[in-house]
Amino acid sequence: MASITVNGTCSLPLSSSVVCHAEHIDLDEEVHEDIVDLKEEEQEDIISKLVVMLLSISWTPAAALRTIVELNIPKILATHASAPTHSMTAEELLERAPGASKPNARNLERMMRLLTCKNIFTEEVENITEGGLLKVIRRYALTPLSRVLVPDHATGTMANFVKFTTMSPVFCKAMEHLSESILSGGSAFESAFGTNAFDYMTTHPDQLHCFQAAMTDHTNQMLPIFLAKYQGFKGVKKLMDVGGGDGTTLSRILARHPHIQGVNFDLPEVVARAPCHPGVEHMVGDMFQSIPFGCDAIFMKVITTHALDSVPLTLPLY
Numbered sequence: 489m490a491s492i493t494v495n496g497t498c499s500l501p502l503s504s505s506v507v508c509h510a511e512h513i514d515l516d517e518e519v520h521e522d523i524v525d526l527k528e529e530e531q532e533d534i535i536s537k538l539v540v541m542l543l544s545i546s547w548t549p550a551a552a553l554r555t556i557v558e559l560n561i562p563k564i565l566a567t568h569a570s571a572p573t574h575s576m577t578a579e580e581l582l583e584r585a586p587g588a589s590k591p592n593a594r595n596l597e598r599m600m601r602l603l604t605c606k607n608i609f610t611e612e613v614e615n616i617t618e619g620g621l622l623k624v625i626r627r628y629a630l631t632p633l634s635r636v637l638v639p640d641h642a643t644g645t646m647a648n649f650v651k652f653t654t655m656s657p658v659f660c661k662a663m664e665h666l667s668e669s670i671l672s673g674g675s676a677f678e679s680a681f682g683t684n685a686f687d688y689m690t691t692h693p694d695q696l697h698c699f700q701a702a703m704t705d706h707t708n709q710m711l712p713i714f715l716a717k718y719q720g721f722k723g724v725k726k727l728m729d730v731g732g733g734d735g736t737t738l739s740r741i742l743a744r745h746p747h748i749q750g751v752n753f754d755l756p757e758v759v760a761r762a763p764c765h766p767g768v769e770h771m772v773g774d775m776f777q778s779i780p781f782g783c784d785a786i787f788m789k790v791i792t793t794h795a796l797d798s799v800p801l802t803l804p805l806y
C-alpha cells in the first residue's frame with residue numbers, strides 16, 4: 489500500500505494504481521481531517537473519486553491560460569502595472585485588453601483567481617468600505633510563470649506555445665474523434681478534417697503560422713539547455729535538420745557551432761515561408777519518400793512523437 493501526502497504534512501494510504509494518477513493532486517487539509525477516521529478502503533474510495541473529478545476538469549486551467557494569453561494580460565501587466573505593487577485590478581486590465589465591446593471584469597477576475605491558485609499570478613486583497621458597503625478589491629501581479637508569457641520576454645516567450653497547444657478550436661474538434669480513431673482506426677485529426685495535420689496546415693496558413701510560432705517557442709526554450717551540454721556537433725561539417733520547420737533550430741545550432749553548414753529539410757509549404765538564416769540552405773522534400781544523402785549527420789527535433797505511426801524504422805536516405 490502506497491500513500492499520498494496531503495499538504496506536505498500527513499499521509500493517506502492509497503493503492504499504487506491510484507497514487508500514480510494522484511501525484512499532482514494537492515488535497516486540502518480540511519479534506520484530510522474529514523476522512524482521517526474512515527476505514528482505509530473508504531478513504532481510498534473518496535480520494536479516488538476526488539482524483540477522477542479533478543482530472544475531469546483539469547482542462548480548465550489550460551483554457552484559462554489560453555484566454556489570458558489571448559487577452560494579452562501578461563503583456564498588459566508587464567507594461568502598465570507600476571511600482572510599488574506592480575499589480576492591477578481586473579477592471580484596469582480590461583481597459584487595456586484588445587477588442588472589449590462589453591467588458592465583464594468579474595469574468596476576468598474569476599479566471600485570474602483560478603490562475604492565481606496555479607501560481608500564474610499573485611493576488612492582493614484589500615477590503616474597503618464604499619457607501620457603507622464592504623467592497624473587496626483584488627489586484628493581480630506577474631509571477632515567474634506569467635513573465636514567460638509576455639510576448640517579448642528577455643529569454644523568449646511561451647505565449648505562442650500556449651496558444652497552439654491549449655484548447656485551440658482545431659485541437660478540440662480533433663479530440664471529438666478520439667473514440668472513433670480507436671473503434672474504426674485512422675487518426676482522430678484525419679476523421680475530423682479529412683486530411684493529416686500537416687496537409688491541413690498547408691491550406692490554413694493561420695494554423696501553420698500559429699504552429700510554427702509554437703515550435704519557435706519550444707526551440708528557444710529547449711535549444712540553449714541542449715546546446716550547453718551536447719558535444720556531438722564538434723566534428724560535424726554538414727548537418728541536416730529533417731522536419732526542421734522554418735530553420736530556427738538550425739540557425740541556433742549554427743550560432744554556437746559556426747563551422748557547420750546547415751541544411752533545413754521540410755515540406756514545400758513550410759520551406760516556402762521559411763526566412764533566410766546565415767549558413768542554412770533550405771531544401772524541400774518528404775522525409776517518408778526520401779532524404780538526400782550527403783550530410784555528416786541528420787538531426788530531428790519533435791518529429792517521432794507526432795508521426796509514430798508513419799515513421800519507417802529506417803529513414804529512406806539516398
Ligand SMILES: C[S@@+](CC[C@H](N)C(=O)[O-])C[C@H]1O[C@@H](n2cnc3c(N)ncnc32)[C@H](O)[C@@H]1O
Binds near residue numbers: 732755758788
Ligand atoms: C513538430 S514539427 C517540428 C519542427 C522542428 N523540428 C522543431 O522542433 O521546431 C514537425 C515538422 O515536421 C515537418 N514534416 C511533417 N511531415 C513531413 C514530411 N513528410 N517530410 C518532411 N517534413 C515533414 C513539418 O512540416 C514540421 O515542420
